[in-house]
Amino acid sequence: MKHYCCRLLAPRSTFPGDMTPAEAAAMHEHVGYWRERMREGKVVVFGPVLDPAGPWGLAVLQLPDDGEPGALIDHDPVIRAGIGFRFEIHPMQAVLPEPSRD
Template sequence: MAYFHLKLVPPRPSFPHDATPEEMTAMQAHGAYWHGHAETGVAIAVGPVFSEGGAFGIAVVEAADAAAAQALGDNDPVIKAALGFRFETSPMPSIILRRSAAGAAAAV
């Protein structure tokens, strides 16, 4: 298994502040989709980032390869809704994870 960073690029820099009802519906399905992947352990971290240049989303995932990571993005309901969102997928050659319940930091 390998780790990947997925960046969800919204359709415009002003998103989500001017989101349409259709976009908000797609984003609700997007949240449910990634919540499910977090529960199964595929998604390590998922969430919005509000930067000075505009908001975007991130997901750090564990997948067999780049194609599997890209498939996670391609199957996101917000992408399937064809509203102008897109994912940028990048490999992460290593990752440091926070301490587990056992107390040891994991690095792979």
Template sequence: MAHFLLRLSPPRPAFPADATVAEMDAMAAHGAFWQGEADRGVALAVGPVADPSGIWGMALVEVQDQDAADALAAQDPVIVAGLGFAYEVMPILSLIQRRVAGPAAVASSPADS
């Protein structure tokens, strides 16, 4: 499996402050779409980035390959709606992730005593 960063650019710099009803409807569908991908284990993290030069969205995904990452971006309801949003899909060359501790690896705290 491979990891990709999907960067979603809004249709204009003032977005979302000046969002239209159609854009907000598409954003609601966008949120539901990505929640579904997170529930499936494909999206590891998704959310808006408060960049001083303008808000943009990010999704960190784990998929088979570049084609699968591109397909996710193309299926996003904000892209399908044709409202001026655009994705950049970039491979992540190396990723350090949190280790999931099993029951034996969890140390007891003083409060547990």
């Protein structure tokens, strides 16, 4: 398995305090989308991070060795909505403890 640390950056530093109705709708779909990926076993953890410099979202992906995060990221509703969100994707060298291989 390969793992990736994905950081979702909001369109502005004041988000989510001044979220528009369109952004709120996209965020609602975003949460549902990642919950489904978690049920599929592709996400280890996801959620908002309350960084004093500004909030951001975290997703740790767990993909097969031939899997790539790009397709998952590209299908995220906040990315597809084109409202200024973007992801930083960082491959992880190791995940400890190692996941069990059933």
